[in-house]
Amino acid sequence: QSVLTQPPSVSGAPGQRATISCTGSSSNIGAGYDVHWYQQLPGTAPKLLISANNNRPSGVPDRFSGSKSGASASLAINGLQAEDEADYYCQSYDGSLRGSVFGGGTKLTVL
Amino acid sequence: QVQLVQSGAEVKKPGSSVRVSCKASGGTFSGYPFSWVRQAPGQGLEWMGGIIAVFGPANYAQKFQGRLTITADESTTTAYMELSSLRSDDTAVYYCARGGVYASLLGWFDPWGQGTPVTVSS
Numbered sequence: 001q002s003v004l005t006q007p008p009s010v011s012g013a014p015g016q017r018a019t020i021s022c023t024g025s026s027s028n029i030g031a032g033y034d035v036h037w038y039q040q041l042p043g044t045a046p047k048l049l050i051s052a053n054n055n056r057p058s059g060v061p062d063r064f065s066g067s068k069s070g071a072s073a074s075l076a077i078n079g080l081q082a083e084d085e086a087d088y089y090c091q092s093y094d095g096s097l098r099g100s101v102f103g104g105g106t107k108l109t110v111l
Numbered sequence: 112q113v114q115l116v117q118s119g120a121e122v123k124k125p126g127s128s129v130r131v132s133c134k135a136s137g138g139t140f141s142g143y144p145f146s147w148v149r150q151a152p153g154q155g156l157e158w159m160g161g162i163i164a165v166f167g168p169a170n171y172a173q174k175f176q177g178r179l180t181i182t183a184d185e186s187t188t189t190a191y192m193e194l195s196s197l198r199s200d201d202t203a204v205y206y207c208a209r210g211g212v213y214a215s216l217l218g219w220f221d222p223w224g225q226g227t228p229v230t231v232s233s
Contacts (some may be wrong), residue, residue, distance in 0.1 A: 034217070034218070034219075036220070038156075045206055045225055046148075046156065046206070046208075046220075046223055047223070048220065048221035048222075051219040052218075052219070089155065091156075097172070099160070099171075099172050099173075100146065100161070100220075101158065102148075102157065102158060103155070104155045105155040
């Protein structure tokens, strides 16, 4: 049972928009801690996609965007491409647990 | 650009210990946090603990308290993770990752090492 809750899977057709939610609580996202997003392609290490809620590292396409509101956050992917098929994870800090926490991960399928 | 290179795959017996290294190159080591994250087969990511070289002792997830030791050697810019009393459910890929915020364990993880598979089997 992950501290942050993500849908197990989402899907969309090429060119469409997909959104992945990440729901936390008053001890993590709701406490004001930042949310970060990672993309993990099969057989590879996770890669930072969004830092501090809505910042894209250099090299990440602007099709990817993040937002945060209250105790939840979202990752949006516009103009879906086949290469976006991957697992996506959200991460934050939990003040009660005194450590980082991850969502359970969401598998994105591009139909 | 910081790069992290981890030690190779390990096969261990139940009850034994494993030590994984993470060599950092191309960037600043001291003052930045290094965390360890594991991923069991077909499962999600799990933060185990982290350390900020120079700034004091490691911080561990409660689940691993007493079984996990994380250290950092500034002289060789290498972080280490040692997990003891291994069980079959410790079978996973273990990743090291550098934190993105100086002197804080609150930030993001970037970059990541390539991962070290650890298999625990009798």
